[in-house]
Amino acid sequence: MTSQERIARMYQHREADRVPIVDSPWAGTIARWHAEGMPAGCDWQDYFGTDKTSHIGVDISPRYARSVIEDTPEYTVEKTEWGATVRQWKHQDSTPEFLDFTITTPERWREAKARMGAEADRVNWERLGREYPRWRAEGRWVEAYGWFGFDVTHSWAVGTETLLIAMLEAPEWAREMFETYLDGCIALFDRIWDAGYRFDGVTWPDDMGYKGSTFFSPEVYRRLLKPVHRRFVQWAHGKGLPVRLHSCGFIEPLLPDLMDIGIDALNPIEVKAGMDPVKLKRAYGDRLLLHGGLNAVLWPDRDAVLALIDRQVPILMANGGYIFASDHSIPNSVTLADFKAIIGRVKEKGSY
DSSP, X not given: OOHHHHHXXXXXXXXXXXXXXXXXXXXXXXXXXXXXXXXXXXXXXXXHTOOOEEEEEOOOSOOOOOEEEEEOSSEEXXXXXXXXXXXXXXXXXXXXXXXXXXXXXXXXXXXXXXXXOOOGGGSOHHHHHXXXXXXXXXXXXXXXXXXXXXXXXXXXXXXXXXXXXXXXXXHHHHHHHHHHHHHHHHHHHHHHHHTTOOOSEEEEEOOOEETTEESSOHHHIIIIIHHHHHHHHHHHHHTTOOXXXXXXXXXXXXXXXXXXXXXXXXXXXXXXXXXXXHHHHHHHTTTOEEEOOBOGGGTTOHHHHHHHHHHHHHHXXXXXXXXXOBSSOBOTTOOHHHHHHHHHHHHHHTBO
């Protein structure tokens, strides 16, 4: 079966030849694997025989001028198209360190909003024309990759503290930012769809939790974010497309609302933050595809990971609705030999 066929069956809660395997190693992990014997120029997914997905993203940023503020042997400090100042580390796998933001008040937001539109050049048409035929020839699962909601707003646009305060003290401003980003995504995805490109599903990242807790209460979620999430789900379902939400952290208190708006899949099911994939399978497994849920902290311990696969995969794969992955990404502490053993065991235990 192709990756597209295999993943489609999981969304339909039907069995396939095996569970799909869709994960994301850090750049340092891939470099390690090459150093340990994976051939140069070889795609790691081809080497291990895992499934392939591709994303079609769009640019909804205010398009501030990018610039390098500082460049050292260890890091660079850059100004992004979102107006954020970030430190990027050169020799370690890491998310950026956010140092400063341009959009810090409703007035500055209005200036940024005036720079945001749905112009045609916010889609990388050259890449689409070049890559899309290959994706289809390879049988990949192709997703539209949205960029809206709490995550992009707090991390890339205004800063966490500013947004959390705004959600309580200036909720109309917060809601306007969420809605504006979604408006841009939908308008540009409609352009792509109308040009003849098709998605198999849609996804977006909206990290709403950390270890043991959500960033905000379910009540705040219902007032400000749920209507925005619901609108994206309705847009996707109107095109017959399933919806996958990526939300890190402990978000169990939000799951009844997420199920109410109709999300079809959840990723990464972060065990180290308090999520329990087996519990979710028993509660929602007939309606919700689970993607992830294997504790990344354990991955350097081959025996622990194999034992967990033996216990967990047979439960999660029952009646479809499961894609194997770590509960976020594959750390660079995982050797080539260990990952070969892990993937081999998943294919063994995850065969229908």
